[in-house]
Amino acid sequence: MSQAAGNPYAAELAAAKKAVTLAARLCQAVQEDILQSGVQSKADQSPVTVADYGSQILVSLVLKMEAPASSSFSMVAEEDSEELRKEGAEEILENITELVNETIVDDGTYSIYFSKEGILSAIDDGKSEGGPSGRHWVLDPIDGTKGFLRGDQYAIALALLDEGKVVLGVLACPNLSLGSIGNLNGGSSGDQVGALFSATIGCGAEVESLQGSPAQKISVCSIDNPVEASFFESYEGAHSLRDLTGSIAEILGVQAPPVRIDSQAKYGALARGDGAIYLRFPHKGYREKIWDHAAGSIVVTEAGGLVTDASGNDLDFSKGRFLDLDTGIIATNKQLMPSLLKAVQDAIKEQNQAASPL
Ligand SMILES: Nc1ncnc2c1ncn2[C@@H]1O[C@H](COP(=O)(O)O)[C@@H](O)[C@H]1OP(=O)(O)O
Numbered sequence: 031m032s033q034a035a036g037n038p039y040a041a042e043l044a045a046a047k048k049a050v051t052l053a054a055r056l057c058q059a060v061q062e063d064i065l066q067s068g069v070q071s072k073a074d075q076s077p078v079t080v081a082d083y084g085s086q087i088l089v090s091l092v093l094k095m096e097a098p099a100s101s102s103f104s105m106v107a108e109e110d111s112e113e114l115r116k117e118g119a120e121e122i123l124e125n126i127t128e129l130v131n132e133t134i135v136d137d138g139t140y141s142i143y144f145s146k147e148g149i150l151s152a153i154d155d156g157k158s159e160g161g162p163s164g165r166h167w168v169l170d171p172i173d174g175t176k177g178f179l180r181g182d183q184y185a186i187a188l189a190l191l192d193e194g195k196v197v198l199g200v201l202a203c204p205n206l207s208l209g210s211i212g213n214l215n216g217g218s219s220g221d222q223v224g225a226l227f228s229a230t231i232g233c234g235a236e237v238e239s240l241q242g243s244p245a246q247k248i249s250v251c252s253i254d255n256p257v258e259a260s261f262f263e264s265y266e267g268a269h270s271l272r273d274l275t276g277s278i279a280e281i282l283g284v285q286a287p288p289v290r291i292d293s294q295a296k297y298g299a300l301a302r303g304d305g306a307i308y309l310r311f312p313h314k315g316y317r318e319k320i321w322d323h324a325a326g327s328i329v330v331t332e333a334g335g336l337v338t339d340a341s342g343n344d345l346d347f348s349k350g351r352f353l354d355l356d357t358g359i360i361a362t363n364k365q366l367m368p369s370l371l372k373a374v375q376d377a378i379k380e381q382n383q384a385a386s387p388l
């Protein structure tokens with residue numbers, strides 16, 4: 031049964047898929063430009079900024095045009111227009127305006143033209159604080175900026191909060207192969223590239239091609255022996271405490287080396303069983319944002335997995351723009367979660383003892 035049948039959020043799901051698909055087209059064009067011009071190796075980060083803003087504007091446009099307007103539009107998104115309103119940002123604003131208008135014309139669905147002021151105000155559609163009541167869209171227009179720059183994995187991640195709960199999530203992963211990435215750090219050759227994951231509460235999770243193909247139900251792997259498990263973590267060493275994730279894996283008995291990829295593509299890959307565990311332990315003081323986990327976590331839970339903090343608590347998306355959680359985020363299937371949680375707690379204890387021996 032597809033998610034459309036009996037899905038109370040069917041209209042929102044269709045709008046969300048359309049929104050991230052259009053945004054992905056813009057991101058892909060910018061990524062090709064970056065890779066061709068070699069800009070990613072310079073300090074100049076402006077092309078990334080163009081794609082981040084451009085993606086956010088297109089998502090907000092499509093949602094406003096397509097989603098049923100039963101209540102007022104609210105979106106919690108990563109970017110705002112502050113930098114673009116400053117002196118010296120004229121050229122980049124010009125580039126964004128051109129890129130967004132070109133993408134809309136190429137797509138052909140909407141006869142809309144954005145002025146520069148329209149661009150700025152569309153970006154600020156994402157300024158909502160979210161919270162426990164009402165409906166809020168939650169958007170990361172490019173998740174995994176570092177991967178995007180390198181030409182690797184990134185995701186456009188969009189979710190819907192309803193009364194503080196994530197009820198729907200879509201993840202566009204333009205560089206992720208449609209087939210399993212298994213233990214490889216990349217797609218297998220000859221495979222179709224560009225995956226769109228989606229999930230609605232109570233209706234399961236699916237994956238389809240970003241180019242359009244029938245959606246397939248997905249589920250997390252059924253591995254129950256940690257020796258056979260593999261785990262995902264950030265590609266970027268600076269995003270994760272690798273000593274800690276390494277000792278968790280060791281305590282569990284995981285044999286395979288970690289699969290390191292950028293962005294919420296990790297949640298997508300986990301949800302379709304490409305690996306068994308996702309460990310995310312940022313450095314002390316880093317505050318997790320809701321747009322970095324809302325879409326990914328519902329894709330995993332609807333695929334039969336579990337996503338919790340290091341103490342085993344569910345993630346609470348109702349507290350505003352930040353997640354308020356204990357230490358780190360872990361995701362796996364139901365069979366492995368009890369032993370994973372124990373290994374996490376043992377590894378944290380070990381680390382604390384090493385830091386302050388008696
Ligand atoms: N110091 C950091 N520690 C952890 N995550 C970070 C840090 N800086 C940025 N991020 C965010 O982590 C996510 C990607 O992490 P990863 O690819 O390692 O899973 C992105 O949301 C990225 O932001 P952004 O959305 O701007 O790329």
Ligand SMILES: [Mg+2]
Pocket residue numbers: 170172173174321322
């Ligand atoms: Mg992000």
Ligand SMILES: [Mg+2]
Pocket residue numbers: 108170171172173174175
């Ligand atoms: Mg981002």
Ligand SMILES: [Mg+2]
Pocket residue numbers: 108175
């Ligand atoms: Mg960012």
